[in-house]
Amino acid sequence: MYNTSFIKKILLALIVVFLYSCDKDFNAIGDGLIGDDHFGLEPEKYNVLAFNQEVTPIQSNNLAINALGIYDNPVFGTTTANFVTQLALSAYAPTIGEAPVIDSVKLAIPYFSHVKSTDTNGNNTYVLDSIYGDQNGKIKLSVYESKMQMRSSYFSGGSQLPQFYYTDQNTDFFNQKGDVLLNDAQIKDKSGNLLENDQFYFDPAEIKTKTIDPDTKKETVTRSVPQMTLHLNKDFFQTKILNAAASKLSTEDLFQEYFRGLYFNVEKSGSFPSNMALMDFSKGVITIYYKAKTASTTDGDATESKQILLNLKSSITGGIVNTASFLQDVRKPDYESAITTNVNKTDGDERLYLKGGQGALAVISLNDFGAQLETIRANKWMVNEANLVFYIDSDKMTGADEPKRVYLYDLDNNTIITDYSDGTSGALNPLDPKTTRYIYDGMINVDATTKRGKTYKIRLTNHIRNIIKDATVKNVRLGLVVTEDVSIIASNVLKLKNETISQAPRASVMNPLGTILYGGKTSIPDDKRLRLEVYYTKPN
Numbered sequence: 001m002y003n004t005s006f007i008k009k010i011l012l013a014l015i016v017v018f019l020y021s022c023d024k025d026f027n028a029i030g031d032g033l034i035g036d037d038h039f040g041l042e043p044e045k046y047n048v049l050a051f052n053q054e055v056t057p058i059q060s061n062n063l064a065i066n067a068l069g070i071y072d073n074p075v076f077g078t079t080t081a082n083f084v085t086q087l088a089l090s091a092y093a094p095t096i097g098e099a100p101v102i103d104s105v106k107l108a109i110p111y112f113s114h115v116k117s118t119d120t121n122g123n124n125t126y127v128l129d130s131i132y133g134d135q136n137g138k139i140k141l142s143v144y145e146s147k148m149q150m151r152s153s154y155f156s157g158g159s160q161l162p163q164f165y166y167t168d169q170n171t172d173f174f175n176q177k178g179d180v181l182l183n184d185a186q187i188k189d190k191s192g193n194l195l196e197n198d199q200f201y202f203d204p205a206e207i208k209t210k211t212i213d214p215d216t217k218k219e220t221v222t223r224s225v226p227q228m229t230l231h232l233n234k235d236f237f238q239t240k241i242l243n244a245a246a247s248k249l250s251t252e253d254l255f256q257e258y259f260r261g262l263y264f265n266v267e268k269s270g271s272f273p274s275n276m277a278l279m280d281f282s283k284g285v286i287t288i289y290y291k292a293k294t295a296s297t298t299d300g301d302a303t304e305s306k307q308i309l310l311n312l313k314s315s316i317t318g319g320i321v322n323t324a325s326f327l328q329d330v331r332k333p334d335y336e337s338a339i340t341t342n343v344n345k346t347d348g349d350e351r352l353y354l355k356g357g358q359g360a361l362a363v364i365s366l367n368d369f370g371a372q373l374e375t376i377r378a379n380k381w382m383v384n385e386a387n388l389v390f391y392i393d394s395d396k397m398t399g400a401d402e403p404k405r406v407y408l409y410d411l412d413n414n415t416i417i418t419d420y421s422d423g424t425s426g427a428l429n430p431l432d433p434k435t436t437r438y439i440y441d442g443m444i445n446v447d448a449t450t451k452r453g454k455t456y457k458i459r460l461t462n463h464i465r466n467i468i469k470d471a472t473v474k475n476v477r478l479g480l481v482v483t484e485d486v487s488i489i490a491s492n493v494l495k496l497k498n499e500t501i502s503q504a505p506r507a508s509v510m511n512p513l514g515t516i517l518y519g520g521k522t523s524i525p526d527d528k529r530l531r532l533e534v535y536y537t538k539p540n
Contacts, residue, residue, distance in 0.1 A: 041384070043533040047368040048388070048520035050480075050530055051349045054339040055359050055504050057168035059492035060325040061150075065484055065510045067325060067357070069139050069202075069266055069276030071132045075400040076355055076514045077331040082170050084146050085281055086261040086321035090309035093250045097292025097306060100242040105232040107143075107183075109284035109312070111202060111277060113226050114431075126226050128204045130278035132401050132512060137275030138193075139266045141200035143230065145178030145240075146263040149256075150322035166495045167358040167509070170326035177263045185231035196230050199269050202277050228279070237288055241308060252316050261322075276512060278484070282320050284312035325509075327357040335360075335514075348521045351393060352530075354406065356482045356511035361504060362519075363411060364388070364478040369464070369532050373475075376468055381536040386464040390456045390480070390517040391528040397453070403482040403513040405434070406442045407505060408458040411479030414491045414503045418462040437486055453515070464534060481508035482515065 067081035112129040119125075128135075151163045185196050193199035207224035240259060241249070248258040268274055288310070291303040314321050338353050339360040352362040388408065410417050419440050428438035435443060444453045458480075466473050484507045491503035520530040 041535050041537075043535045046366065046372070046532040046534070047522075048530050048532055049348045049365040049367055050352055050362050050519045051345050052339045052343050052351075052353050053361050053363050053500050055355075055357075055361060055494070055501075055508075056498070057166045057358055057495040058504055058509055059164045059495075060167045060327065060509055061163075061165040062320050062323055063325055063506065063510050064280070064282075064320070064488065065278050066281055066323065067276055067278055067327070067510075067512050068264060069133070069137075070268060070274035071276035071512055072274060073400055073514065075332065075397060075516065076335050076353075076359075077329055079276070079357060079512050080266060080328045081276055081357075081512065082173075082266055082326040082328075083264040083281065083323070084148075084150070084173050084261060084326070085264075085284075085312050085323040086150055086256050087259060087286070087310045087312060088252055088315045088321055089249060089255055090311055090315055092252065092255065092315070093246065094308055095294075096242055096308070097294045097304065099303075100238075100290050100292035100306075101303075102234045102238045102242060103289040103291065103305075105234055105237045105286065105288050107230040107232055107284065107286045108227050109279060109281060110225050110227040111204075111279065113204065122223070123208075124206045124223065126204045126206060128202055128226060128277070131202055131275055132277075133275030134273035135275065136201070136273070138199045138201045138269040138272040139274050140198050140269040141183065142181055142197065142265045142267070143183040143232070144181065144263045144265065145236070145259070146173060146176070146261040147178055148173050148176040149260050150324070152322060164493065165324035167325065167327040168495070169324065170328060173263050173324075173326070174265065177265070180233055180236050182232045182236060182262070183230040184233050187231065199272065202226075202228070202275065228284075232286070241288060241310075242290060242292075252314065256321075278510070278512075281323065282313040286310040286312075327512075329358060344521075349519045350521050350524060351396070352390075352480070352517040352519050353514065354403075354480060354482050354517065355514035356403070356484070356508050359482075359508075359514060361501075361508070362480040362517070363500060364408075364480060366475055366478070366532055369534070370467075370475040373468065373471075376536075379538065381468075381538050383461060383465045383468065384535040384537055385459070386461045386532065386534045388458045388460060388530065388532055390458075390530060392453045392455060393516045393518055394447075394450070394452050394454070396516045401513055402444060402453045403511060403515055404444050405483050405486055406456045406458070406515070407481050407483040407486055407507065408442065408460070409479050409481075409489070409505060410476050411501065412474070412476040416489055417460055417478070418466060419458075419460050420489070422459070434485055434487075440486075442483070442486065456515075456517070464532075479505075481505050482511050482513055483507040484511035 066083050068083050069081055071079045113126045115124050116127045117125045153160050154163050183197050187195050189195055204226050207227055209222045211220050249255055288308040291305055294304045335353055353360045422437050422439035424437055424439050427433050428435040439459060441457050441459050445455045447454050467475050488507040490506045492506045492509055493503050518524050518528040
């Protein structure tokens with residue numbers, strides 16, 4: 001009897017605590033249910049002020065991913081991407097040997113790719129990722145010694161400040177390049193096209209290297225992913241590296257003062273269509289193959305085969321050496337006017353032009369929602385979910401490559417919104433590591449029939465909850481950009497600040513693509529108009 005009574009008391013206490021907790025949660029204004037279930041509720045829709053903002057020349061040094069090539073975008077215009085990088089010896093103070101003579105010099109940089117199929121002999125067919133424009137396009141590629149020293153910092157007024165390089169500095173580096181074309185190999189295809197310079201193309205072929213054992217005569221085939229392969233000028237590297245004073249090769253600082261790097265310049269290749277690739281240059285290696293007399297050679301005339309490696313990343317830190325991406329745009333008239341002369345900051349713009357690189361972003365204000373905050377708080381509405389849904393103008397985007405993802409951020413403070421930290425782990429698509437943070441979203445929604453993009457949706461549930469719950473939280477302006485990698489949240493500075501922005505997200509600078517979205521102006525049809533959609537639970 002005592003035990004039964006005791007159990008009843010415990011159960012009663014638990015029920016009271018549970019009900020109190022539920023009541024406490026219910027009265028936490030702005031808090032709500034977690035998940036995508038709206039319980040059949042219709043959202044409250046708030047008008048959104050959104051307008052275009054040009055991104056003028058912007059910091060573009062030391063990006064994780066860099067573009068190279070020429071992309072003719074039928075909507076936005078033509079973007080030309082050149083590149084400069086420092087080099088680093090894989091080991092400093094190398095023992096070169098006596099009377100060294102170069103056999104060959106090869107630059108290899110792997111492309112982003114994936115295997116499409118494999119035949120019965122183990123041969124892989126690859127598809128190149130991040131190639132924009134005509135898949136069979138060609139460019140004139142010229143690689144030179146860079147004679148402009150790149151520094152990581154400089155001193156001003158007694159303070160050490162970081163050194164930035166910007167998207168519009170191609171002319172500076174072009175005017176200080178070396179005189180010798182380094183990728184001068186006369187390697188031709190069956191049609192006589194020069195494959196490594198005048199008619200260079202991003203080749204998806206698997207790299208197969210055959211070696212024969214000198215004793216067993218057995219042939220071994222080594223397979224590698226597709227890569228940029230350039231045979232470089234032997235005389236230049238004979239003089240610059242093998243015949244260099246030992247002090248020039250002794251440390252990374254001295255070496256980079258002596259050999260300031262490589263400059264990659266691209267041009268149209270005759271009447272060929274062109275294209276552009278995104279590349280991780282830090283994975284590049286220059287291999288100098290040579291022969292020299294060494295201590296191990298006993299015959300006076302004998303030589304030993306040796307190699308010296310130059311990396312496109314630091315041999316000390318393993319990180320990126322100083323690099324810079326130069327992006328020159330020739331804009332289509334509609335795009336140019338939309339982001340410069342026809343911007344309406346009062347009523348918003350009908351179309352929002354997002355473009356990576358030295359491009360454009362959208363500025364978004366949730367003023368209509370802000371005007372309703374007192375009503376929401378007074379009625380104790382709880383936020384179940386809040387979204388911004390951006391509709392793509394598919395007619396205007398006809399024929400253009402579409403960015404896979406957009407990124408919404410706190411533009412006033414150049415930082416993430418709360419929903420960015422959505423608690424997800426791993427990627428939505430295991431084959432695509434860039435599909436992380438899929439509750440926060442921003443990934444393109446593709447029409448099953450047309451295979452073209454329809455919408456981008458961004459979840460900002462917690463951002464809206466915080467504004468409702470805490471009257472001291474500012475209803476900040478938001479920024480929307482295309483992004484190459486949503487995990488990169490740092491910002492790069494503009495060369496010249498303007499009244500609206502002084503920075504833009506770094507991952508946007510890395511992405512050459514663009515999209516056109518419907519804005520929030522009342523002239524836009526209701527089913528395409530940008531609005532803030534909030535699903536509430538409203539107490540009776």
